[in-house]
Amino acid sequence: MKAEDRFVEKLRGLLPDCGRVLIGPGDDAALIAGRPGSLAATTDLLLEGTDFLPNEDPEQIGRRALSVNLSDLAAIGARPEFFLLSIAYAPEKGSDYALAIVRGAISQAVRFGACLVGGDLSHASGTVVSVALWGEPAGEPLLRSGARPGDVLWLSGYPGRAAAGLRLAQERSEPVRLLPQDEELLAAYRDPVPRVGLGVWLAREGAARAAIDVSDGLGIDSGRLARASGVRAVIERDRIPVSPALAAFARRESADPFDWILAGGDDYELLFAASENEAVRLAPPRPEWEIFVTPIGYFEKGEGAVLRDRKGDRDISELGYDHLEKA
Amino acid sequence: MKAEDRFVEKLRGLLPDCGRVLIGPGDDAALIAGRPGSLAATTDLLLEGTDFLPNEDPEQIGRRALSVNLSDLAAIGARPEFFLLSIAYAPEKGSDYALAIVRGAISQAVRFGACLVGGDLSHASGTVVSVALWGEPAGEPLLRSGARPGDVLWLSGYPGRAAAGLRLAQERSEPVRLLPQDEELLAAYRDPVPRVGLGVWLAREGAARAAIDVSDGLGIDSGRLARASGVRAVIERDRIPVSPALAAFARRESADPFDWILAGGDDYELLFAASENEAVRLAPPRPEWEIFVTPIGYFEKGEGAVLRDRKGDRDISELGYDHLEKA
Numbered sequence: 001m002k003a004e005d006r007f008v009e010k011l012r013g014l015l016p017d018c019g020r021v022l023i024g025p026g027d028d029a030a031l032i033a034g035r036p037g038s039l040a041a042t043t044d045l046l047l048e049g050t051d052f053l054p055n056e057d058p059e060q061i062g063r064r065a066l067s068v069n070l071s072d073l074a075a076i077g078a079r080p081e082f083f084l085l086s087i088a089y090a091p092e093k094g095s096d097y098a099l100a101i102v103r104g105a106i107s108q109a110v111r112f113g114a115c116l117v118g119g120d121l122s123h124a125s126g127t128v129v130s131v132a133l134w135g136e137p138a139g140e141p142l143l144r145s146g147a148r149p150g151d152v153l154w155l156s157g158y159p160g161r162a163a164a165g166l167r168l169a170q171e172r173s174e175p176v177r178l179l180p181q182d183e184e185l186l187a188a189y190r191d192p193v194p195r196v197g198l199g200v201w202l203a204r205e206g207a208a209r210a211a212i213d214v215s216d217g218l219g220i221d222s223g224r225l226a227r228a229s230g231v232r233a234v235i236e237r238d239r240i241p242v243s244p245a246l247a248a249f250a251r252r253e254s255a256d257p258f259d260w261i262l263a264g265g266d267d268y269e270l271l272f273a274a275s276e277n278e279a280v281r282l283a284p285p286r287p288e289w290e291i292f293v294t295p296i297g298y299f300e301k302g303e304g305a306v307l308r309d310r311k312g313d314r315d316i317s318e319l320g321y322d323h324l325e326k327a
Numbered sequence: 328m329k330a331e332d333r334f335v336e337k338l339r340g341l342l343p344d345c346g347r348v349l350i351g352p353g354d355d356a357a358l359i360a361g362r363p364g365s366l367a368a369t370t371d372l373l374l375e376g377t378d379f380l381p382n383e384d385p386e387q388i389g390r391r392a393l394s395v396n397l398s399d400l401a402a403i404g405a406r407p408e409f410f411l412l413s414i415a416y417a418p419e420k421g422s423d424y425a426l427a428i429v430r431g432a433i434s435q436a437v438r439f440g441a442c443l444v445g446g447d448l449s450h451a452s453g454t455v456v457s458v459a460l461w462g463e464p465a466g467e468p469l470l471r472s473g474a475r476p477g478d479v480l481w482l483s484g485y486p487g488r489a490a491a492g493l494r495l496a497q498e499r500s501e502p503v504r505l506l507p508q509d510e511e512l513l514a515a516y517r518d519p520v521p522r523v524g525l526g527v528w529l530a531r532e533g534a535a536r537a538a539i540d541v542s543d544g545l546g547i548d549s550g551r552l553a554r555a556s557g558v559r560a561v562i563e564r565d566r567i568p569v570s571p572a573l574a575a576f577a578r579r580e581s582a583d584p585f586d587w588i589l590a591g592g593d594d595y596e597l598l599f600a601a602s603e604n605e606a607v608r609l610a611p612p613r614p615e616w617e618i619f620v621t622p623i624g625y626f627e628k629g630e631g632a633v634l635r636d637r638k639g640d641r642d643i644s645e646l647g648y649d650h651l652e653k654a
Contacts (some may be wrong), residue, residue: 001554002547002649022365026483027367027471028402028540031464036363038349042356045413045447045457075355084459086372120372125453130372132411132459137358145356211356220329227328228354322329 004121007095013100020116021082022089028116032082040078040141041134044068048126053169058097060127060190062104068215069133070112070194071268075213077142077203078135080114080196085131088124101129112196144228147208147273153225153233153297154208154282156195156244156269156289158188159218160257163264164250181245192268198289199270207281211272216265217320219271222297223305225271226317232302235316238307239296262307265321273299331448335423338429345442348409351519356563357444359409367405368461371395375453379518380496385424387517388456389431395542396460396531397439397521398595403539404469404530407441407523410507412458415451428456471555473537474600480552480560480624481535481609483522483596485515485570486545490591491577492516508572519595525616526597536606538599543592544647549624550632552598553644559629562643564636566623589634592648600626614628 001011008026023031043206046065048054063213064119066083073080085105087098098121106116114133147153165185168178178186195213202208214221218235226233242257269291274282285292297308306313328336335353342351350358373382373392393410400407412432414425425448433443450652474480484503492512495505505513509648524538529535541548545562553560569584577584596618601609612619632644 002543002645002647004649005551005554006638023403023468023470028399028538029367029462031403031468032366032368033500034364034366037361039359039361040356041359041409041459041461043411043414043445043447043457043459045449045455047415047449047451047455050415050449050451072355074568076358078356082368084368084370086370086457088372088374088377088455117368118338118370120370122372122374122377124374124377124455126451128372128374128415128455129461130370130457132368132370132457141358143350186485211355216329224332225455227332231639318329320329322331323644 002233005096005262007098007121010099014103014106015116016110020114021117025116025118032117036075036109037212038137039123039134039282040073040076040137041132042069042072043130043132058100059104061127062101063108063191065131066105066108067192067194067268069131070196071213071215073133074194074199075142075211075270076137076194077139077199077211078137079200080112080133082115082117083109083131083133085116086116086120088122088128090125091123112194116284137203138200139206142199142203142208142211142272144210144212144225147225147229147252147299148209148233149231149299149301151209151273151275151299152279152295153235153299154272154274154293155296156198156291156293158241158246159214159267159269160261160264161185161243161246162192162266163260164246166266170281181248185249189266192266194268195270196293198291201286201288202272208272208274211270214267214269217263219262219305219316219319221271221320223317225273226299226303226305229299231299233297233305235297235305235307237307239294241294263319264274330422334425334448337426341433342443343437348442348444352443352445355625358397359444365464366461367400367403367464368459369382369396369399370457370459373456377398385427386431388454390435392456392458392519393432393435394519394521396458397523397534398540398542400460400462401521401523401526402538403464404466404526404538405464406527406605407439407460407462409442409444410436410458410460411445412443413447415449415455417452418450429602437651439521463531465527466533467527469530469538469599471537471539472554474552474556474558474626475536476558476626478536478600478602479606479622480562480625480626481514481550481599481601481620482623483525483618483620485568485573486541486594486596487588487591488512488515488573489519489568489593490587491573492637493593508575511572512576516593521595522597522618525618528613528615529599534605537598538597541594541598543595544590546589546632546643546646548598550644552600553626553630556626558626560624560626560632562624562632562633562634564617566621568621589643590646
């Protein structure tokens with residue numbers, strides 16, 4: 001039996017029971033029993049050095065690969081169902097390294113109800129992980145294009161923590177004793193929590209008109225929401241929730257936390273538009289969301305995305321990570 | 328607008344009309360209208376230096392990325408429907424390079440009825456292409472596990488040409504005048520034709536009991552079919568069709584064409600098991616297959632895969648490309 005086939009045998013031992021999977025990993029293609037209704041599908045390619053640090057723990061890489069895809073489905077309001085996972089890794093790392101990535105991916109998938117159905121395996125000089133994930137819209141899909149003038153702009157959780165966590169991770173290659181608040185920032189970067197419960201609830205209840213996940217930066221992603229909807233997003237600086245851990249870290253670094261909040265990617269929070277009268281339903285947080293949400297601004301006629309404070313408006317629609325402008 | 332968003336705008340201009348695609352590239356996830364019945368899914372990760380040569384034409388890389396996935400669906404007997412495409416490329420190549428990969432992928436997808444619904448884009452030092460492809464089983468799926476003792480082993484097309492074509496491509500980095508037969512071998516490597524028509528027909532007609540696509544080598548892949556089915560595959564050397572182009576090239580290189588035929592991967596022909604009485608339906612080639620098929624052996628009780636000739640039996644079940652043993 002070849003090494004690749006032995007790997008698949010080991011991998012099968014990691015798979016939980018999944019009802020609708022008729023044929024899982026090991027044949028030429030997977031087979032999944034049908035269900036009525038439409039399908040939401042997304043994919044993300046993660047590369048060593050770009051999407052995770054070279055010394056990153058492989059289980060963590062696997063979890064992250066799932067999380068960023070789960071976040072995309074959350075943003076459209078779909079329940080995760082199945083995923084395909086491809087891994088390329090340096091031969092000297094050994095196949096246990098790849099199995100650890102699989103284990104991490106499965107652990108995060110199981111938490112949100114998704115089953116591994118197949119994948120591909122290869123060698124490369126740096127680690128590459130590709131996930132394709134699909135699921136079932138929980139209601140009318142939350143597109144980027146549905147926001148209208150007068151709608152309120154909501155954000156889940158605390159923005160900017162992941163960018164600060166990345167700075168911490170890059171600064172500290174040696175294990176050092178971290179302050180508790182540093183752990184929060186590092187975790188936000190290393191192990192983001194996709195807002196699946198919130199996205200599914202918003203779609204099921206019809207409570208949002210448009211949504212996007214904040215993967216590249218609050219600035220750029222609010223700009224994308226605005227552009228797709230043909231409106232302008234206005235974010236009020238004073239209403240953005242600033243994590244106490246982020247504020248403390250920024251003071252220590254003599255940095256402005258808003259640099260991370262506006263331009264830092266990787267938060268995987270949901271940014272969504274809801275009509276004004278949804279405030280009644282959105283203000284009290286619900287346990288199934290597993291996160292709080294904050295109204296941080298609104299939409300008006302116009303275009304672009306601005307940050308508004310006492311000094312006036314500042315264009316923020318270009319603030320963030322561009323996959324094609326950084327190498 | 329960021330470079331990535333500009334890319335998506337350009338990409339949208341390349342998309343043909345696709346009825347069931349409700350939301351295509353540009354939102355957080357794609358949305359596809361449902362249909363009754365089960366779903367077949369597959370994925371392949373292609374890496375520069377491993378799955379294609381560094382100087383390969385980008386349109387060709389895109390076509391190939393689709394072909395290897397289409398071949399997996401063909402092997403299970405499913406009609407291709409839609410796909411996700413992720414590309415990472417070196418910044419100095421420019422975004423037109425990535426667009427050319429997309430163009431190539433779409434051109435091959437359109438030929439076989441599949442629609443691009445989304446993807447991901449990133450920078451990397453070497454080109455990485457990942458495809459996830461879905462489709463609809465055209466009948467009872469062709470698993471690897473259905474072959475029984477007494478079944479006939481059939482093969483589509485000529486095996487070994489792609490391996491010889493790879494040798495040619497590696498030898499000739501400079502454009503030189505090629506013999507017509509060399510062009511055939513090069514094309515078999517560079518632009519393999521997935522046997523979608525044949526796979527769909529076999530599943531629809533219930534004419535095959537098991538199938539696999541020959542991606543890693545006739546030896547290793549017949550061994551996989553045998554192992555999954557719990558039988559032994561016997562291939563009769565004299566019945567394997569040898570392409571005249573391959574025979575001529577082997578003579579010129581003073582090589583044994585059977586080295587390529589048995590151990591060379593990348594042919595993407597279909598290898599399948601059919602009961603003896605299917606010979607009536609399989610012997611006359613049908614236009615919708617777009618390829619001929621040859622009975623090259625049979626299955627018997629036992630295990631493994633052997634090549635049988637006048638000198639006796641030779642184990643071939645380990646002959647081929649192992650994704651985890653070569654770097």
